[in-house]
């Protein structure tokens with residue numbers, strides 16, 4: 001199936017989300033749609049899949065104009081989309097869900113549907129149990145179910161909007177293999193992402209959107225710098241990290257152990273010096289979160305010792321960690337770091353006011369200053385939940401005290417576009433130059449290798465000895481995370 005989009009326009013109020021987009025998708029190709037957050041990718045994907053109406057423009061399938069009033073109409077025409085956000089799925093089992101949308105008598109019986117489901121799963125190596133409840137599936141498994149469901153409905157064009165968000169790395173490998181396979185069977189894939197490495201790995205052609213327009217289309221092999229240039233309209237130089245002299249020992253973990261109801265992590269030994277950056281690698285839930293919480297004074301040790309700046313803090317209250325200059329920035333920014341329903345000004349007032357007197361004028365001034373220094377798109381009266389992810393993250397950083405000894409960050413750049421991520425790291429590296437030690441987790445192997453001095457790898461509650469980040473590649477790190485030595 002050949003698809004052509006001509007001059008697509010869509011506005012939301014004053015935002016021109018799609019401002020005249022034209023694009024062609026050839027049969028059996030994996031076409032990337034790349035752009036930073038807000039570029040207009042999801043809007044375009046929704047228009048093409050019938051979830052949203054365009055203001056003007058044309059969609060042609062095999063050179064004939066079509067228009068869709070609903071996703072079901074788009075699917076009937078052969079175009080289906082997997083969503084960026086996990087859909088609110090009712091508590092159906094896998095088989096019921098698979099049969100959803102087959103309003104035509106596609107399946108004569110549940111038995112037939114089940115055979116079809118199992119057959120498709122087997123073809124693609126998906127292990128979906130037809131009788132499990134859908135809300136027990138992981139994000140990656142829901143995605144697999146969506147893929148086979150759309151295939152059973154006969155789609156010839158599949159749109160995936162940021163499909164790797166929230167799935168594990170083996171699931172990602174399987175997803176990419178599946179997409180290649182679908183393309184080789186003549187199905188066209190539109191792969192929406194803001195991640196360069198994914199586009200480079202997967203796509204044969206990519207169209208880059210910038211501020212609602214097409215910045216350019218290129219064929220693989222891609223040049224990363226060209227893609228970056230198209231995405232942002234500017235070049236980022238890869239700044240070589242200035243070598244810095246590490247300071248005095250700052251954090252000492254001596255045979256520390258932490259337990260939770262699902263995991264015990266024992267024998268943690270680590271000595272971190274002022275200005276040092278330690279990357280914590282591992283699959284989600286392998287123990288790195290527990291190390292961070294122990295170092296932040298949130299979770300007590302079950303065994304061993306922790307000291308910070310030569311003070312023994314073993315099982316001391318959280319406030320003492322704060323007083324010694326420890327700060328923790330959790331991944332769940334809104335749930336744990338910022339207070340929904342409160343404005344930026346109110347946050348700064350809480351941070352700086354005494355317990356009983358709030359100086360609103362001062363809070364306003366500080367908020368204003370920090371907003372401009374940290375590039376937060378908002379005003380002192382903006383509610384924190386209405387900020388975008390990158391802006392929330394910058395606002396959190398703006399709220400950290402200027403002098404910190406130890407800064408602990410959980411996934412500091414997760415979900416952010418390249419521009420925001422770089423901004424965050426420039427800021428963090430400046431702090432390190434002033435002697436702040438940094439502990440951070442990431443699932444992005446390149447980020448771990450690029451910014452850490454040393455990396456520790458967690459695997460099922462076991463912490464490795466630290467390795468020198470200059471001596472590992474992201475590939476060898478991947479092996480270690482998977483529990484293999486290189």
Ligand SMILES: Nc1ncnc2c1ncn2[C@@H]1O[C@H](COP(=O)(O)OP(=O)(O)O)[C@@H](O)[C@H]1O
Pocket residue numbers: 012015016017035036037038039040041042043044
């Ligand atoms: N339903 C909506 N209402 C108002 N503004 C929207 C809506 N959907 C998208 N936008 C705005 O349109 C622009 C493009 O958004 P989107 O298509 O989601 O971009 P992307 O997927 O590339 O991040 C953004 O400025 C976004 O805030």
Ligand SMILES: [Mg+2]
Pocket residue numbers: 041042043084161
């Ligand atoms: Mg989007």
